[in-house]
Amino acid sequence: MKIEPNGVPNxxxxxxxxxxxxxxxxxxxxxxxxxxxxxNYTCLDENGIPKNFLIGGPEELPHGREYEMVRQIEQAYxxxxxxxxxxxxxxxxxxxxxxxxxxNYVELGYDEKEIMPHIIEDVYxxxxxxxVLCAHTxxxxxSRKLVAQYNGHNGNTKDSIYYDSDYxxxxxxxKTSLWEHARALGEKYGVTNLxxxxxxxxxxxxxxxxxxxxxxxxxAGYQWGIxxxxxxxxxxxxxxxxxxxxxxxxxxIYPESLTEVLGDGSDIFDGVLHVWQDDWSFVGRVPxxxxxVLNPAVNMYDAVRMGSPQGxxxxxxxxxxxxxxxxxxxxxxxxxxxxxxxx
Numbered sequence: 219m220k221i222e223p224n225g226v227p228n229x230x231x232x233x234x235x236x237x238x239x240x241x242x243x244x245x246x247x248x249x250x251x252x253x254x255x256x257x258n259y260t261c262l263d264e265n266g267i268p269k270n271f272l273i274g275g276p277e278e279l280p281h282g283r284e285y286e287m288v289r290q291i292e293q294a295y296x297x298x299x300x301x302x303x304x305x306x307x308x309x310x311x312x313x314x315x316x317x318x319x320x321x322n323y324v325e326l327g328y329d330e331k332e333i334m335p336h337i338i339e340d341v342y343x344x345x346x347x348x349x350v351l352c353a354h355t356x357x358x359x360x361s362r363k364l365v366a367q368y369n370g371h372n373g374n375t376k377d378s379i380y381y382d383s384d385y386x387x388x389x390x391x392x393k394t395s396l397w398e399h400a401r402a403l404g405e406k407y408g409v410t411n412l413x414x415x416x417x418x419x420x421x422x423x424x425x426x427x428x429x430x431x432x433x434x435x436x437x438a439g440y441q442w443g444i445x446x447x448x449x450x451x452x453x454x455x456x457x458x459x460x461x462x463x464x465x466x467x468x469x470x471i472y473p474e475s476l477t478e479v480l481g482d483g484s485d486i487f488d489g490v491l492h493v494w495q496d497d498w499s500f501v502g503r504v505p506x507x508x509x510x511v512l513n514p515a516v517n518m519y520d521a522v523r524m525g526s527p528q529g530x531x532x533x534x535x536x537x538x539x540x541x542x543x544x545x546x547x548x549x550x551x552x553x554x555x556x557x558x559x560x561x
Contacts, residue, residue: 267333271319271340279322287315291345295352299388308392309399316341316403334407342400342414349396350427353389354434357382361461368463368470368490377464379438379445383454389430443549444489446515446542446556455533460518461492462504466545476503489543491521495534500526506545514548514555517541 263269272284294311297303319337324330361380362372369375393416400414418428426436431450438445444464463470468486476490489504502525504516519538522530530538544552 271337272344280325281318281321290315292348295348299352299356305395312341312345312399335409335412338400338403338409339413345396347427349389349392350433353385353430357385364461370471376442379462381434381460383456383458386430386454443546448540452540454537457496458534458537459494462543463490465489493522495531498531504543506543514551515542515544
């Protein structure tokens with residue numbers, strides 16, 4: 219329990235994340251933090267211990283503020299996915315954050331044995347989210363040139379999906395590394411029985427950040443309403459990527475080589491799909507203007523099969539079949555029909 223100082227604490231503040239996509243090659247993600255005063259709100263539990271050490275309490279901290287530490291964690295994972303650092307560099311950042319929080323609160327009068335389990339769990343929880351969120355951000359940044367090719371600009375128009383199996387494998391490796399490092403930090407500080415789940419259950423509100431697959435599917439289906447990964451646990455083949463751009467607005471910029479598929483004159487509403495597997499690649503239109511009830515979606519495998527005279531590599535067939543595309547106006551129909559079929 220904390221040794222209480224004299225006086226009444228000030229109203230606590232929390233750091234609120236406000237992430238805005240911008241450019242790397244001109245495009246980069248920046249995270250801005252605003253300090254927001256919240257009245258009638260306490261960051262401390264009934265024992266006077268912060269409920270989350272990366273949000274903290276009302277005190278001024280002598281060894282760095284929590285929002286700066288959160289930035290450090292985010293930047294470490296962005297650098298990791300960009301290839302600017304390795305797993306050991308990320309571990310060093312997490313270790314420094316844990317040690318800074320420990321130094322802060324011990325100096326403020328908290329009992330180290332009482333606070334260290336919470337500090338390690340809180341840092342793990344934030345880092346576990348950032349492992350996946352930053353993988354998605356890296357995908358978003360990689361997709362901007364292709365988005366510009368069909369939209370005429372690289373803004374976040376919420377109409378595309380980009381998947382890269384390299385991020386899947388990097389993300390899975392980093393999830394394991396993070397879990398092992400948290401356990402090692404526990405041993406260092408004599409902490410046992412840490413609450414550090416490897417995965418999030420579907421009932422957990424953080425499930426969307428369970429893996430690279432779940433975050434891609436979350437944005438494709440629940441945010442943009444243009445696609446669905448049928449089995450989120452399916453492991454992709456290595457060296458596999460795809461990019462899908464919805465054409466529901468009828469404003470895509472198509473090269474002449476991408477001829478229409480249905481031949482019914484409504485080709486301006488086609489989506490467009492790029493797929494890469496090792497040295498093989500595919501580019502073609504996706505006619506997601508299907509019947510609202512009988513066929514509201516196009517499976518990625520079918521889209522490639524219709525337009526690929528060179529054939530499809532065997533190693534990626536199952537994963538191609540694992541993704542459906544649809545227009546936003548058919549999103550509700552698609553999920554309603556899937557629910558009825560799976561009952």
